[in-house]
Amino acid sequence: MTDRSAKEQDPRTPFYDHPTGGWGSVRSVLNQLGHGNAGLSALDTLWHQNKPRGHMCTSCAWAKPAHPHLAEFCENGAKATVWDHTKTLCGPDVLSRHTATELRTWGDHELEMLGRLTHPMRFDAATDRYVETTWEEAFAAIGAKLRGIDPKAAVFYASGRASLETSYLWALYARAYGHNNLPDSSNMCHETTSVSMKKRIGSPVGTCILDDFEHCDLLMFFGQNTGSNSPRFLHPIQAARKRGCKVIVFNPVRERGLIEFASPQNPAQMLTGQATSMSDLYLQVKPGGDIAAIAGIAKHLFAMEAAQGGVLDHGFLAEHTHDFAPFRDWATAQVWEEIEATSGIDRADLEQVAEVYAVSERVIGVYGMGLTQHVHGAKSIGMLINLLLMRGNMGREGAGICPVRGHSNVQGQRTVGIAEKPELVPLDKIAQQFDFDPPRDTGMTTIEAVQGVLDGTVKAFVSLGGNFARAIPDQGHADPAWSKLEMNVQIATRLNRSHTLVGDGTWLLPCLVRGEVDRQASGPQAVTMEDSLSHIHGSIGRRPVAAPTLLSEVAIVAGLAKATLDANPKLRWDDWTGDYGLVRDLIAETYAEQFHDFNDRMFQPGGFYRGNAVRHREWKTESGKAEFTTPEGLSALGHVPSEAVFTLITLRSNDQFNTTIYGFDDRLRGLKGDRKVVLISPADIAALNLREGQSVMLVSSVDNGDRRMPLRVTAYDLPRGCVAAYYPEANVLVPLSAHDEESKTPAYKGVPVRIEVNEDRRTGSGRG
Known part of the structure; x- marks a missing residue:
């Protein structure tokens, strides 16, 4: 295969003329250590980061190996850790100097550079400032207000950083209050994955584990920027390259992570400057053109099968798939001129990809938000599933589909009940456990929550971390509407744009970060999270807390719940706050198949695997088989590009x-x-x-x-x-x-x- 990597960069445009990783990454980490004001003690946290019985990074959700590198953190993970552990504090004295009106004019970086929030605060409209309050006052006022609001008019949003323990209690709190309005950051990135894959293969999450990357012979990447978004993933890709694995990339942008990589863990590469070439073929697909690109690959595979046979896995197709024939007919009928125009890729290149795929025995399809964030994103994922099914690349070693998640526990939150879709949650089991009837209606997604803020049907917004108002679409239209909410509660570690869009009922509740010692009644606590490959990891904080006034996320959720809900002896908020192991027992009871013996397994090196039926070729779909899907068109866009658009x-x-x-x-x-x-x-x-x-x-x-x-x-x-x-x-x-x-x-x-x-x-x- 022809190597088409760095030499094809357009020389008239800026680009980074060095490998990903290498000395550039080292200098970036050192620069962040120098400017982040976290002190040298942050090095201890980094040393234990992503290692068994260590601190699990709050940045991306990439897997944590059972046998970690000497330094099992990346450039972005180091930045996140230093950012969390800054010694710069943003207390009441700091916020008293600035009105909310002034803070709204600041940039994102400026706001967060004020440092760690230290005290619970409420917004005072008379002075246009945040003022200090107590936890008792905050919980009582918020609970009283929520009691007077129709639960269906409240939204409980969750950022993907919160632990499994916090997430489980958050979802329980929402349902005991009376709603399923539980959007989380997945709604803005990989919800397309959860919906599309669940419908087509019966699993809402990826099918691969780390070991698969040691056995694959072809990796196909679609719209995933590994170098910036999940740099530790570069190590298994580099190892695969060294044993001869092919890598083909589809992305509109030439991202350096899949072009060249020099491992900072490799003394020879660091001393010599020699880097690993990370891709054999890098194809700059047009935005939304992945359906067309895969259609071209499939079309040539069908032509090869007709000419020579032995290309498709007919045994797998007959036993394990449904609706193959309509897809075959559709793909073979596509016209090459339209495929090339929509994808932006030459026919010869797509035929070359098909020929490599046809001789590869174990293939993994990796993708990111380049597939998910489109009007027809679910159909793009369906096309990738079609391609993998054609040669049986599901349910065997070294093969499968691998969506790469962003936030460190965004996948885990869905696993333990943060979902607006009641059919995804064992509500009958929860009713039995806690002696109340959970709501059965479908809750709001992110899009619907924003619509509710705009039209006034949402009265209360409670946010477990994140920067929701900044992350959503249509910010310009939505920004003025936030001040009209009756209640806006923000659980946070640093100030951000969402905290400046204030109204009479705005509260700011600061929490611990994951790397800090979380000491409760039974002693120091550990928390858990789920990585992109469905493994569960325990995390122990090591750093002293930034301020004695801070509470853990679990303690804040429990405090809000006690103030909001009627007494229920089955809802033991104080006990759960005192011992997170009791929360893990609840999770194991609710999700027994996946979380049995949770407390005993949480520190298993490499995490414990919660399993995936697709790995055993069990398809939890309507047909009981993997579904081929036929798209209506070749583009994932909702518009037709032109000279003007x-x-x-x-x-x-x-x-x-x-x-x-x-x-x-x-x-x-x-x-x-x-x-x-x-x-x-x-x-x-x-x-x-x-x-x-x-x-x-x-x-x-x-x-x-x-x-x-x-x-x-x-x-x-x-x-x-x-x-x-x-x-x-x-x-x-x-x-x-x-x-x-x-x-x-x-x-x-x-x-x-x-x-x-x-x-x-x-x-x-x-x-x-």
Whole structure:
């Protein structure tokens, strides 16, 4: 196979001319240690990070190996740990100096740089400031207010960082209160995975475990930026490359993580500067073009089967799949010209991929939000499942489908009951355990919660971490509505944009971070989380708490629940706060098959596996088999790109994690210092008669065009018709109506936009 990696970077555009990892990563970690004000004691936390009986990273959800590296943390994980353990404190004295009106003008980075929140606070409308309160006052006032609100008008949001123990109690609190309005950060990223995979193979999560990466001979990546979003994943990919595994990448952006990698754990690579080539073929698919690309691969596979036979796994197809024939007929009928136009990839390249796939015995399909965040994202995932099923790459060693999750416990939260869909939760069992009747109606997704805030049907919003108001689509329209809520409760560690959108009923409740010692009545506590590969890990905090006024997330949830709910002897909030092992016993009782002997297994090296029926070729679908699906069209977009309508993809930089901006160095893309840029291909810049650095207005092509954002033009290596801008700032351009049809996940990777230019070419200033 031809190596098409770094040498094909467009030389007219910025790029990082070094491998991922290497000395660049080391310097970035050292820089964060120097500027994060966490002290040298943070090194002890990092030393134990992601190791058995250590501290599980609060950054990404990538797996923790049973035999960890000497340093089992990555650049982003180190940043998250230093960020958590800063000695800079944001107490009442700090917040008293700034009005909420002033804080709303600050950037994301500026707000979080104020440091760790230390005291419970309430917003005082008379002074436009947060003022100090007590935990007793906060719980009593919040509980009293929630008692007077229809539970169906309340939303309990959860960020993906909260532990399994906290998440279980959070969901229990919501249902005992009377609603299933439990959106979490999965609603904004991988809910498409949960819905699409559950429907098609009977599992809402990936089918792979770490051991599979030691046996695969082909890895196919779709829309997943490993280098920035899950850098520890680079180690098993590098090991696979060294034993001869092929890697093929589909991504509109040439991300360095899947081009070159030098392991900081490898002295030879660090001393010599030699890096591992991470991909054999890197194909810059157009946004939303993955359905077309996979259709082209499948079309050629069917042609090869017709010509020579032995390409498809007919035994597997006959025994384990349903509706294969309609998909075969659809794929063979597709026209190459349309496949090439929609995918942006030449027929020869797609045929080459098919030929490699046809001779690969064990294949893993890996994907990220490049597949999930589209109007037809669920169908994109369905197409990847189709491709894997064609050769039986499900339910055997070294093969399967691997969605890579973001937040450290976002998958685990769904596992233990944070779900708006009642059919996903054993409600009859919960009713038996706790002697109340849980609500059976479907709750709100993120999209529906935002709609409720906008139209006033949502009266109370209680947030377990996160930065919901900044992460959602349509920020410009939603921002003013937050102040109209009767109750807005934010459990947090640092100040963020969501905390500045205040009203009379706004409360700020600061909590411990995972790396701090969590001491309760029975002694120091441990918590658990689930990684992307469905393994459960225990985590022990080692750092002293930032302030004695802080409470754990479990203690805060229990305090709110006691103040809100009527007495129930089965709801033992004080006991559970005093001993988290009792909460794990509850989880094991509710989910006995997956969490039996929970307390005994929680520190198993590499985590304990909660299992997946697909690995045994058991398909929990309506047909009892794996489902082939036939898409209606070749594009995952909800619009048709043209000379006037571009497709915007939103990006996260190398110096951020979700909405947390650590700094302004997007090193792995060769960009630095400015997030107010729009990345455009040199060919499109020339066609539009633009110039580098020129100010333009990016305008949403949906509705009346009042979603607008001024940005500066930066040439970048992207497909024609595609532009890119940074998340979360560019969320103002994403309409609430643009979401995956099946899961309602926002379509952050496929936003139709126009580019408006000021007619005064001398100034180059954008309209508006």
